[in-house]
Amino acid sequence: MKTESCGICGASGKRGCPAINGKICTACCGSKRVSTIACTPKCEYNPFGINSYDLWLRVDGSCQPKMHKFVVDRLASKSIYEEVGKYAIGDRPQDDEDFASAAAFLVHNKLFLEPYKDDRCLADVWEREGWSGLTNDERMMVQYRRHAYPALLEIQQTLDDKAMRCLDLLDKSKRLFVIYDRNTAGRAARFTRLLSWICHYPDFSRLGPSCMELDHHLSSIVMDQIRSSSLREGISEVEYLKTHFVGVCRQATATAKRRMEEMIRGLDANPWIAAYALHADREEIAGLLAQKPEFETEPPPKSGDADALCYAWLRKGESQEIEDASSPQIRSEFQRGGVGVLGQIRLHSDRLILTAFGEQKFQFAREKLEKYCGNRISFCIESERPLKDELLKRFMGEARDEDEPMDQPDPENQIPAEVQRSLLRDFHDKHYRQFLDDSIPALEGMTPRQAAKDGQMRPALLSLMKEHLNGIDRRNRKEGLDLNIDWILDELNLDELKAG
Numbered sequence: 480m481k482t483e484s485c486g487i488c489g490a491s492g493k494r495g496c497p498a499i500n501g502k503i504c505t506a507c508c509g510s511k512r513v514s515t516i517a518c519t520p521k522c523e524y525n526p527f528g529i530n531s532y533d534l535w536l537r538v539d540g541s542c543q544p545k546m547h548k549f550v551v552d553r554l555a556s557k558s559i560y561e562e563v564g565k566y567a568i569g570d571r572p573q574d575d576e577d578f579a580s581a582a583a584f585l586v587h588n589k590l591f592l593e594p595y596k597d598d599r600c601l602a603d604v605w606e607r608e609g610w611s612g613l614t615n616d617e618r619m620m621v622q623y624r625r626h627a628y629p630a631l632l633e634i635q636q637t638l639d640d641k642a643m644r645c646l647d648l649l650d651k652s653k654r655l656f657v658i659y660d661r662n663t664a665g666r667a668a669r670f671t672r673l674l675s676w677i678c679h680y681p682d683f684s685r686l687g688p689s690c691m692e693l694d695h696h697l698s699s700i701v702m703d704q705i706r707s708s709s710l711r712e713g714i715s716e717v718e719y720l721k722t723h724f725v726g727v728c729r730q731a732t733a734t735a736k737r738r739m740e741e742m743i744r745g746l747d748a749n750p751w752i753a754a755y756a757l758h759a760d761r762e763e764i765a766g767l768l769a770q771k772p773e774f775e776t777e778p779p780p781k782s783g784d785a786d787a788l789c790y791a792w793l794r795k796g797e798s799q800e801i802e803d804a805s806s807p808q809i810r811s812e813f814q815r816g817g818v819g820v821l822g823q824i825r826l827h828s829d830r831l832i833l834t835a836f837g838e839q840k841f842q843f844a845r846e847k848l849e850k851y852c853g854n855r856i857s858f859c860i861e862s863e864r865p866l867k868d869e870l871l872k873r874f875m876g877e878a879r880d881e882d883e884p885m886d887q888p889d890p891e892n893q894i895p896a897e898v899q900r901s902l903l904r905d906f907h908d909k910h911y912r913q914f915l916d917d918s919i920p921a922l923e924g925m926t927p928r929q930a931a932k933d934g935q936m937r938p939a940l941l942s943l944m945k946e947h948l949n950g951i952d953r954r955n956r957k958e959g960l961d962l963n964i965d966w967i968l969d970e971l972n973l974d975e976l977k978a979g
Contacts, residue, residue, distance in 0.1 A: 529682045542617040550589045568728035583688040627678035629720035634671045649716050659683045668952030670945040672698040695946045701731050750864045751841035755831040759855035772796040788826040794819035801843045931971040
């Protein structure tokens with residue numbers, strides 16, 4: 480088909496394409512006689528169309544500096560660079576990416592939200608001046624952005640390398656829409672939640688100018704805070720967020736930090752080690768351990784203690800007693816084949832080494848071990864590594880001494896990837912088969928099967944399964960796995976949570 484060029488910018492398009500009208504390319508120049516909106520969504524010259532995302536990015540790349548310059552020129556006397564920190568969703572910009580995000584949010588606020596002299600906002604001045612310095616596409620871009628608003632987004636599905644189908648949890652109509660963002664689409668798991676600004680274009684939407692990710696529990700706290708605060712001020716949730724977005728983000732960050740610090744301080748998770756001397760042949764002690772169901776042999780490491788007999792100490796047999804006496808946190812720790820792990824034993828020719836995480840488990844294990852072995856062993860020494868303090872230092876951002884690096888796994892001891900995937904799939908399957916009939920505190924003590932049949936509990940079950948699906952999707956993306964719990968969704972009649 481013959482093409483013709485735009486009489487203003489020289490861009491070409493197929494004859495009959497709505498982007499070419501009287502030799503004026505409405506997708507990039509426009510005129511008073513025609514409109515960019517007349518261009519079809521699939522037109523390759525329409526920067527706001529579904530097939531022209533790269534063109535949209537180019538327009539965005541040229542528009543952003545002009546928006547920034549306009550704000551700087553009009554507000555130069557106020558030294559706006561000194562104000563950037565006020566628009567950072569953290570306490571202050573931590574790096575170049577944080578600074579760029581805060582600067583973009585500053586420009587958005589100065590242009591569209593904050594009053595300027597006698598005008599509602601600075602954009603009113605620019606509009607009266609005919610959007611001087613902007614191309615037609617850039618004018619359209621700025622006007623769309625004028626209607627951006629804050630939202631609490633939940634990613635329902637990744638469609639391709641740039642597109643995601645999303646839901647705004649603050650939108651009473653619960654309308655699904657598609658967001659284009661390559662960076663987010665490439666890393667975000669299903670049901671990831673984002674507190675973000677959102678701008679709707681004719682055929683897709685965009686994140687920004689500011690955004691932060693929230694875990695599910697934290698997002699529920701944030702939603703409750705937004706609702707109660709907006710009711711108190713007599714405005715909508717969206718209007719409240721428009722003027723308090725940074726404050727809400729910072730409060731959410733502080734809440735998450737406080738919860739994490741409390742969790743770390745409450746952990747009984749320091750590694751404890753006890754060494755015993757042997758007063759009997761190693762084979763005799765190994766025979767004693769073999770009679771106990773809680774000791775499961777493990778392959779020796781390829782280096783270091785290669786001569787040791789290694790055992791995983793499981794919480795079964797007599798060692799199951801600690802389950803009833805321990806906290807829910809201990810009972811929910813990693814399990815092997817549905818059984819909790821108490822610790823580990825390494826049996827050498829002249830010594831026995833006991834390792835356990837947490838003083839409660841360690842003291843229980845010491846008592847049982849000395850009971851089982853009697854005078855065949857004698858206690859030599861014990862030590863505790865302050866792992867909790869190290870975690871707090873890392874979490875609080877304190878620098879570690881270079882001569883005290885965190886332990887790194889020995890590459891020679893790593894389980895082959897295929898074997899690891901197989902073990903994870905097996906553990907994953909056993910865990911979820913048990914999960915169906917477990918009493919779950921988040922479901923008021925009901926099992927998932929029971930909650931699925933209870934209409935009032937179904938929303939809580941949906942929320943719980945979204946968290947599980949989000950975690951599984953994250954792990955699949957990070958570790959290249961293919962874990963899938965669609966069969967659980969079938970069991971619970973939750974088809975709406977299936978991908979696609």
